[in-house]
Amino acid sequence: MKLDPAPLATEVWWARTSAADDRLLRLLDEEELARNSRFRHQADRDRHLLGRAMARLLLAERAGCPPEKVTFALRCRSCEEKERTGADEGTGPGQGPHGKPHPTGPAEGWEVSVSHSGEWVVLALAFGVPVGVDVERVSAARDLEGLAGYSLGDPERRAWERLPPADRVGAFFRYWARKEALLKATGLGLSGGLRRVLVSPADADPALLSWSGGGGPEAAALLDLDRGEEYRAALAALTEHPVEPEVHSHEETVRLLRSPGGG
Ligand SMILES: CC(C)(COP(=O)(O)OP(=O)(O)OC[C@H]1O[C@@H](n2cnc3c(N)ncnc32)[C@H](O)[C@@H]1OP(=O)(O)O)[C@@H](O)C(=O)NCCC(=O)NCCS
Numbered sequence: 001m002k003l004d005p006a007p008l009a010t011e012v013w014w015a016r017t018s019a020a021d022d023r024l025l026r027l028l029d030e031e032e033l034a035r036n037s038r039f040r041h042q043a044d045r046d047r048h049l050l051g052r053a054m055a056r057l058l059l060a061e062r063a064g065c066p067p068e069k070v071t072f073a074l075r076c077r078s079c080e081e082k083e084r085t086g087a088d089e090g091t092g093p094g095q096g097p098h099g100k101p102h103p104t105g106p107a108e109g110w111e112v113s114v115s116h117s118g119e120w121v122v123l124a125l126a127f128g129v130p131v132g133v134d135v136e137r138v139s140a141a142r143d144l145e146g147l148a149g150y151s152l153g154d155p156e157r158r159a160w161e162r163l164p165p166a167d168r169v170g171a172f173f174r175y176w177a178r179k180e181a182l183l184k185a186t187g188l189g190l191s192g193g194l195r196r197v198l199v200s201p202a203d204a205d206p207a208l209l210s211w212s213g214g215g216g217p218e219a220a221a222l223l224d225l226d227r228g229e230e231y232r233a234a235l236a237a238l239t240e241h242p243v244e245p246e247v248h249s250h251e252e253t254v255r256l257l258r259s260p261g262g263g
C-alpha cells in the first residue's frame, strides 16, 4: 500500500500596503534601501518595503536570529541560463542584481517568494522546497487580447476564447497568476516565458499540465489563493507532497511588523 505523502508545511502571509511604515526601513540592508529609494511612486516603495520587512522578520523568527542577520542572494535563473547558452536578449547582469531572493546566513534552507499588486503584498514561505507566489489585480482596462497573445499557450487561448465575455477578464488573471507562481517557484521569473507553462483551465482545479522547452520542475503543487473578486492569486511549490498552506491575514502580519523585532 502506498501511503499518501505528508502535506508540506507552507505559510502564506498577506498584508495591505497600508501596513507600510517608515520605521520598517531600518530592516532593509543598504542595497535594498538603494533600490527602495529608486522607485518613483510611494505605492511601489511601500510594496517593496513590506515584502522585504515581512521576509526578514519571518525568517529571523524561524532561524532564531536577529533580523539584521538574515541576508539574501538574488538569483535570476533566466539570466543564468542566457549566460550559459551565450544568448543575449538585452537582459542579464548588465541590469544589476535582481531575481528571486534566496535566504543566506542563519536562514539558509528556507525558501520565500514575494508578490505585490494593487493594495496587496503576499509572501510564501517553506523549508527546503522552492515556492512561488503571485497576486494580480483584475484589471479590464488593459489590452486583454494583446496580453492573452503574449501569455497564454495555444490550448489555454482556445479554452479562454470559449468563455463568455463577462468571465474572460477574471479567467485571464487566474491563468496569469497560476503561471507566474510556477515561474517564480523555479526562479525563472517572467523572462522564463509564460507561454511555455501550460496550466489547467481557469474554471478547473489548478494544475501544471506541461512545460515546454525544458527547465520545468519534476513535481509541482499548484493552488489558488482567495483574495476576493478584485484579485487572483496562486501558490506553487516544487514538491510532490500536497500543499495546505497556513494562511495569515493582514491583521496577523501587522502584529508581526509591530513585534519587538519589527517597527
Ligand atoms: C519579478 C518578476 C518575477 C515578475 O514581476 P511582477 O509581476 O512585476 O512582480 P511581483 O510583485 O509578482 O514579484 C516581484 C518579486 O518577485 C521576486 N523575483 C524577482 N525575480 C524573480 C525570479 N526570477 N524568480 C522568482 N522571483 C523573482 C522579487 O522578490 C520581487 O520582489 P521585489 O522586487 O520587491 O524584490 C520578474 O520576472 C519580472 O518582472 N520580469 C520582467 C522582465 C524583466 O524585468 N526582465 C529582466 C530580468 S530577467
Ligand SMILES: [Zn+2]
Residues within 6 Å of the ligand: 076, 077, 078, 079, 091, 092, 098, 099, 191
Ligand atoms: Zn534576469
